Amino acid sequence: MVVKKKGMDELSNLQEYVVLATVSSKKYHETNLKIIKYLTKKESTPGVYVTLNRPFNTVKKQLKEKGVDTSLIIFIDAITKVAGATKKTKECLFLGSPENLSDISFSMDQAVRSLPAKKKFVFFDSLSTLLIYNKAQTVAKFIHFLASKMRIWKVKGIIISLKKDSDKELIDELTQFCDKVLNLGG
Numbered sequence: 688m689v690v691k692k693k694g695m696d697e698l699s700n701l702q703e704y705v706v707l708a709t710v711s712s713k714k715y716h717e718t719n720l721k722i723i724k725y726l727t728k729k730e731s732t733p734g735v736y737v738t739l740n741r742p743f744n745t746v747k748k749q750l751k752e753k754g755v756d757t758s759l760i761i762f763i764d765a766i767t768k769v770a771g772a773t774k775k776t777k778e779c780l781f782l783g784s785p786e787n788l789s790d791i792s793f794s795m796d797q798a799v800r801s802l803p804a805k806k807k808f809v810f811f812d813s814l815s816t817l818l819i820y821n822k823a824q825t826v827a828k829f830i831h832f833l834a835s836k837m838r839i840w841k842v843k844g845i846i847i848s849l850k851k852d853s854d855k856e857l858i859d860e861l862t863q864f865c866d867k868v869l870n871l872g873g
Contacts, residue, residue, distance in 0.1 A: 701843070701866075702806070702841075702843075703837075703838070703841045703842055703843060703844075704843055704844065704866045704867065705834045705837045705838065705844040705846070705864065705865045705866050706844065706845050706846070706865060706866060706867045706868070706869055707814075707846050707848060707858065707861055707862065707865040707867075707868045707869070708722070708845055708846065708847050708848070708868075708869045708870075708871050709848050709849070709850040709858065709868065709869070709870050709871065710847065710848075710849065710850060710870075710871045710872050711849070711850050711872050712849050713872075714871070714872040715813075715847075715849060716749070718847075718871050718872060719810075719812055719847060720749060720750060720753045720755075721753075722810065722845060722847075722871075723736065723750055723755055723760070723810060724750075724753050724754065724755050726808045726810070726843065727755050727756055727759045727760070728754070728755070728756075731759075732759070732804070732806050732807060732808050732843065733759040733760065733761075733802050733803075733804050733807055733808075734759065734760055734761075734802070734807050734808030734809060734810060734842070734843075735760070735761050735762075735763060735795060735798040735799055735802070735807070735808070735809045735810070736760050736761070736762050736763070736810045736812070737762075737763045737765070737791065737795060737809070737810065737811045737812060738762065738763070738764050738765070738766065738812050739765050739766055739785040739812060739813060739816040739817065740766060740812060740813060740816050741766065742764060742766060742767040742770065743762045743764040743767060743776075743778075743779040743781070744767075746762065746764075747762065747778070757778070760778075761778065761779070761780070761798040761801065761802065762778055762779040762780070763779070763780045763782065763791065763794045763795060763798060764779050764780070764781050764782065765781075765782040765783070765784060765785045765787075765790075765791055766785065766816075767781055768781050768782065768783050768784070769783070769784050769785075780794045780797070780798065782794060784820065785816055785817060785819070785820045785821075786820040786821060788817075788821065788825070788829045792829075792832065792833070792836070795809065795833075795836070796836065796840075799840045799842060800840075806843075807840070807842050807843070808842055808843040808844070808845065809837055809840070809842045809843070809844045809845070810845050810847070811833065811844070811845065811846045811847065812847045813846075813847040813848055813849065814826065814830065814846055814847065814848035814849075814854075814857075814861075815847075815848050815849040815851065815854065817829065818854065818857070823856075823857050826857065827857060827860055827861060830846065830861050830864060831861075831864050833846070834846075834864040834865060835864075846861075846865070850870070
């Protein structure tokens with residue numbers, strides 16, 4: 688946990704950045720919640736949360752239980768429609784699948800531009816899920832594109848990935864597109 692706090696505190700002095708954060712599967716959900724709480728509470732920054740793993744309602748409920756002001760967040764959910772029916776809400780954009788990278792990109796662009804604040808964040812959960820639905824080379828290109836967009840948007844960008852030996856080569860490749868790689872446990 689000390690590494691986690693130190694890692695996030697390292698970023699507090701920066702106005703904008705693109706970070707690739709790796710985390711073990713055991714610490715994954717807990718770490719995501721802590722990062723969002725840090726950004727919305729300590730930084731008072733509104734942002735966009737892209738979820739490819741858990742349905743919007745589940746993520747929102749967990750964040751609220753941790754004391755996060757979810758009114759600061761626009762959610763983009765690319766998994767709920769895959770799993771079943773969705774109920775339209777103004778808090779969340781529901782996409783068809785983590786496979787459709789164009790839809791994800793377009794929705795992120797819309798969401799970021801709709802935030803009125805000058806300081807904002809983008810939290811992308813997760814690189815590992817993209818690899819289930821897309822080829823590694825396609826994911827690498829998408830993350831390169833996404834990192835460039837984050838710089839254009841002037842946001843605090845965090846891309847989460849599970850720390851797995853099978854993804855090491857991709858993580859090494861993506862390091863060049865990021866300002867920092869944080870090992871947040873595992």
